[in-house]
Amino acid sequence: MKKFLFAALLSFAPFAAWGGEAKDLAADPAVEKRMVALAQNLRCLVCQNESLASSHAELAEDLRREVREQIRAGKSDKEIYDYLVARYGDFVLYDPPLKSYTLLLWIGPFLMLLAGLGTLAYQLRKRHQTVPEAELSAEAQRRAAALLNDEEKQ
Amino acid sequence: MIPELGHFSLIVALMLALLQGVLPIWGAARGNAVLMGLARPVAAGQFVFVAIAFCALAYAFLTSDFSVLYVAQNSNSHLPAHYRFAALWGGHEGSILLWTFLLTIWTIAVGQFSKHLPQEMVARVIGVMGLISVGFLLFMLFASNPFERLLPAPGDGRDLNPLLQDPGMVIHPPMLYMGYVGFSVAFAFAVSALLGGHLDATWARWSRPWTTVAWVFLTLGIALGSGWAYYEMGWGGWWFWDPVENASFMPWLAGTALIHSLAVTEKRAAFKSWTVLLAIGAFSLSLLGTFLVRSGVLTSVHAFTTDPRRGLFILVFLVVVIGASLFLYAWRAPRIGLGGKFEVVSRESFLLANNVLLSAAAATVFLGTLYPLFVQALTGGQSKLSVGEPYFEAVFLPLMVPMVVLMGLGPIARWKQVSLLDLLKRVRWAAVVSFVLAAVLPFLLGKWTPLIALGLFLAFWTMSTVLVDLRKRMLRDGGVKGQSPSYYGMQLAHFGIAVFIIGVTLVKGYETERDVRMAPGETTVAGGYTFRFDGVRDIEGPNYRGVQGRVIASKDDKTVAQLYPEKRVYNASGMPMTEASIDTGLFRDLYVSLGEPIPDSNGAWAVRVYHKPFVDWIWAGCVLMALGGILALSDRRYRIHAKRKLAGGPASDDVVRKKQPARAVADRRSKTA
């Protein structure tokens, strides 16, 4: 009898799970969140151009595991990036580091903007000086006035 | 037989394209009306033969003729019919045929809608487009033949990449290519002006509608690509700054600059040589994009199967087209003239500042996209660099902020001269209201960050300056009818940018994601919505099998949506695919995708749910921009009146000024933007 009751009780167990709160997939959501933030700035090395955060490749899984372990070990963001750069070079970073050979990359946009604005300013000044005001002859002015007046009357 | 017919048609088309490219331009140089008159008919002939080739390839796909190598590589007998058709442009060879086909369509259109243009101009424009056709046809015939046979024919094809088996594939590439190819018209007009040696305001009026149409297509094409990536990729991203995405964005930026520059040239006959250079630039960027995507020099999720030999061919083509046009520009530009006078602070200078910013933006995307290649080539492969999202966002944003601010001021400024003080006075309320709203709203929405506030400020600033100007004009000029469609188009497009900015700001600022393991019956909460997982069931599609999950989303105990994310495996290729399920709403998207099943868990799965507020405003903004462009096109000054053929021949500034002041005045009469 007891066995029967026990079995009957067990059969209700699945329903006890109904409406339960789903657990986070990650063992530790805080670590996971930080890992994803870091991984979004890192390249998946075996993919065609995907971030470490979104790639399904096996190496990407392994590298994400490494990053999680580094986070748990208390490493700073910079230390984690350095860890990966030591093994894979600057290529692994989507945010190009500021080094001698990336100087042009980082400064370039602002240089180009300044050059453009400078050229614009120069051209505007020059135009101001050289372009003559369009002059209508007296005859043409009278005709224009007549037409415009007609216009308004209509 | 049919594929051979297609192949033969391409050869005939090449012959016609050669004639089209050479004879009319020769005729224009010599003043030979007969040769110039050949332009339209020969172009029509080329169109017919390219169309035959296109139909032949479509036939091969629709009948699953796997003896054609390209069909075998990109299709499969179980592929649904509409995807079999779209597979035509799923690979490299077919996409080049699509490019060429669209080019012939644009050429016919130019021939059709140019009856009011001087004959030399039409001859040169169609001629230049013919020369471009020649390049693409040669490329196909010598390096990318879509009709190559595969014998013996395999029993079945390799199948279209499952990622491409989607409605997005049917519409995104054609839209995008219509944009790329459409810029060839602006290019052809520019080269034609350089060849002819003169350029006036009417040239700008003629080029402008063509450029706007191309721009509308490109805007929609890019928006479609972004939307497609959003629901296809399964992680809810919509822009990755991938080299291929950048390759489409650069011509868009240049094209936007071009539309605005044409406005200055049309209105004031000013900055003509810059406009010409920009027209050459926009199309050059389209071609450069083609090179980058197919040559194998850059890694991208989008890249076609690459082949350096093909890359070399495209490079040579690039050098010939762009190099020749730039040399022509350097040689002939001084002849074009300077145009009207305007003050340092005037609408013209605002528009030109817009051009500087857009050009700097395009140059920045260019720099970032090509820099890795630069580093790799210079160090012989020893050193490699990745330039991704963090870079582009860091440098792009500072350029966009001043541009959006100026966008609010430009339309309010008068042509020729405006007082800065006067201008600022008129917008002071718009500025204050925007500032206050932007400062306060984030708190109400739950989180305040400087970026969110900045985004909101820019959006509200744009909207309020649009409304300020609309109000002023309607009061002044008597209601809605008082303004031209061109004006409304501009304001609508600018308003669209504001909508876009709101979408980007709010989704980036406030989206929530939950990555959970869900057993059937379990729930999770994101963004105020409760998601309940009901397990999965097996499904079978026309060419795939898989599982389909059911997730019920509810808010305040009321069911809001039923979502059915899937995980498929395609039969022919064995490729797995995750199909997210999205509940689209005006103010938010609910996005669910399946991860992997949890082993030994009695049906539990890894499930990812997202709440994305206002994400659809991103694409709604793009659609508004495109609608603005279409509205601007409907302006009556672009409609072709038979009366326009007054004295016949081109109307140059001199003629307008000296001989026909009445006509000049009549032009100025229309209240255009």
Added chain:
Amino acid sequence: MKRFIIPVAFLVFAGFLYVALTSGLDPHTVPSPFIGKPAPMFSMSQLHEPAKKFSPADMKGRVWLFNLWASWCESCRDEHPLLLALSQQSVVPIVGLDYKDKAADAEAWLAKGGNPYLLNVSDPEGRLGIDYGITGVPETFVIDKHGVIRYKEVGMVTPENLKEKILPLVAQLEQEP
């Protein structure tokens, strides 16, 4: 005259694209930051004798190849005959790293196909591979007498890269003190 800078600049740019295109640079290979640096230190169990450990320091004074492979890897199968030839002719000692593999599978495979390795190190979780910047298997490092990595071959060893890069380098390194 100044305007001609634009087309000329374009041609320079096109020239650079040409160089990039024809130099045969593979956009996918990840260059190793270890070239010219000491091989990362480790001490790992050996495949055939798990009780014994191996460390790069054990190979000091000798030029050697460090080959990363796995029994589940197709290309490793393809390069295997070349490695066998190298070991049979005693050209240069090869130490293997069995990457993300089951020991039983690896041992069975070596028993069947022949064992070109001086010894093998087990890396079941792939951590050592990551320490060496692995992006896939097979990969081969050329390490000199002082334990400095001098070259990395990403992908399999082929007759071409043996003849053109690896063997000449090994010969050169043997000459060095």
